Amino acid sequence: MSENLHGRAEKLIAQERIEGISQSERDWLAAHLRECPVCTQVAQQTTAALRALRGLSVPLPPGLAARTQFRVQLRAQEMHEREPKRRLLWIMCAMSWALGIATAPYVWRAFEWAGESLGMPRLVWELGFGLWWTIPPLIAAAAVLMENLRLTNENDQ
Amino acid sequence: MADDNKALAQGLKRRDPDLLDQLIEQYQYRLFRYLLYLTSSRERAEDFFQETWIRVLERGYQYDGKYKFEAWLFRIARNLVIDWQRQKKVQSLDALTDPDEGAPMEFAALNQPSPLHLVLTAEEKTGVHASLDRIPAVYREVLVLRFQEELGLEEIAGVLVAPLSTVKSRLYRGLEALRGAMQGGAA
Numbered sequence: 001m002s003e004n005l006h007g008r009a010e011k012l013i014a015q016e017r018i019e020g021i022s023q024s025e026r027d028w029l030a031a032h033l034r035e036c037p038v039c040t041q042v043a044q045q046t047t048a049a050l051r052a053l054r055g056l057s058v059p060l061p062p063g064l065a066a067r068t069q070f071r072v073q074l075r076a077q078e079m080h081e082r083e084p085k086r087r088l089l090w091i092m093c094a095m096s097w098a099l100g101i102a103t104a105p106y107v108w109r110a111f112e113w114a115g116e117s118l119g120m121p122r123l124v125w126e127l128g129f130g131l132w133w134t135i136p137p138l139i140a141a142a143a144v145l146m147e148n149l150r151l152t153n154e155n156d157q
Numbered sequence: 158m159a160d161d162n163k164a165l166a167q168g169l170k171r172r173d174p175d176l177l178d179q180l181i182e183q184y185q186y187r188l189f190r191y192l193l194y195l196t197s198s199r200e201r202a203e204d205f206f207q208e209t210w211i212r213v214l215e216r217g218y219q220y221d222g223k224y225k226f227e228a229w230l231f232r233i234a235r236n237l238v239i240d241w242q243r244q245k246k247v248q249s250l251d252a253l254t255d256p257d258e259g260a261p262m263e264f265a266a267l268n269q270p271s272p273l274h275l276v277l278t279a280e281e282k283t284g285v286h287a288s289l290d291r292i293p294a295v296y297r298e299v300l301v302l303r304f305q306e307e308l309g310l311e312e313i314a315g316v317l318v319a320p321l322s323t324v325k326s327r328l329y330r331g332l333e334a335l336r337g338a339m340q341g342g343a344a
């Protein structure tokens with residue numbers, strides 16, 4: 001029997017278990033195995049290896065589920081307690097954003113007036129207006145980042 | 158099945174404590190077994206087991222119910238192990254990198270028993286446990302997912318975040334390695 005036939009049979013033996021094979025391939029393999037003791041042995045060894053793998057048992061540490069459930073409950077409680085604080089932060093951010101938009105034209109005029117009164121170049125008071133807009137969101141973002149960092153550190157401990 | 162998964166996804170989004178308790182009970186054996194074969198250490202497997210469920214609580218909203226819950230669960234567990242390996246910069250037998258794709262498998266102590274070997278009872282040290290211990294972790298992992306957890310090839314690809322072709326190739330090599338290791342053990 002040629003090497004090619006054995007090679008094909010071995011490939012099909014594995015393929016049948018991993019991906020499945022077509023009916024014609026199954027028929028061919030069955031016919032080959034009837035005549036080839038070497039490939040039959042490979043098929044039997046594969047079946048035995050997988051049966052042993054499927055029947056494998058691992059001793060479970062006692063109380064593992066209970067300990068985990070307790071930890072998860074504690075964490076859930078902690079998250080639940082933080083929820084109002086986080087919600088408040090988002091509400092404040094939203095309000096600040098809305099107020100910022102609503103008052104922007106007045107603040108622009110105020111900056112313009114102050115700039116002209118103090119004899120500042122236009123670029124300077126425009127820059128001041130830009131900072132007035134960007135600094136609060138940057139502070140809010142830094143607060144959120146610090147909070148996340150603190151949570152990560154707490155989780156790691 | 159799809160409806161069950163959707164209901165599960167809703168419960169996880171709500172962080173339903175009863176659902177979480179039930180899931181921990183239901184999947185404790187499978188998750189611990191997977192982690193044990195992934196880490197080869199009972200203590201580490203226990204730690205990762207707890208961390209995995211904390212992650213499930215925190216990121217439950219990410220599960221959309223489109224695929225099996227256990228595939229998502231194993232993926233979380235696997236990512237935790239990989240993060241830990243990266244942090245510790247551990248290069249050992251159980252580095253979950255493909256030996257065919259660059260990073261070589263390094264045997265920490267060829268002459269000494271591995272951690273997995275140490276946790277096994279005398280009876281288990283012969284047979285399939287010992288055979289599994291002898292094959293590289295990347296192959297052991299896919300064998301466990303396919304033949305113990307009965308996950309489909311695409312689900313395994315999802316857990317590993319790897320192409321289907323990689324999963325298949327690891328399975329073929331793993332099966333061959335397992336058969337060889339079992340024959341070696343029997344001899």
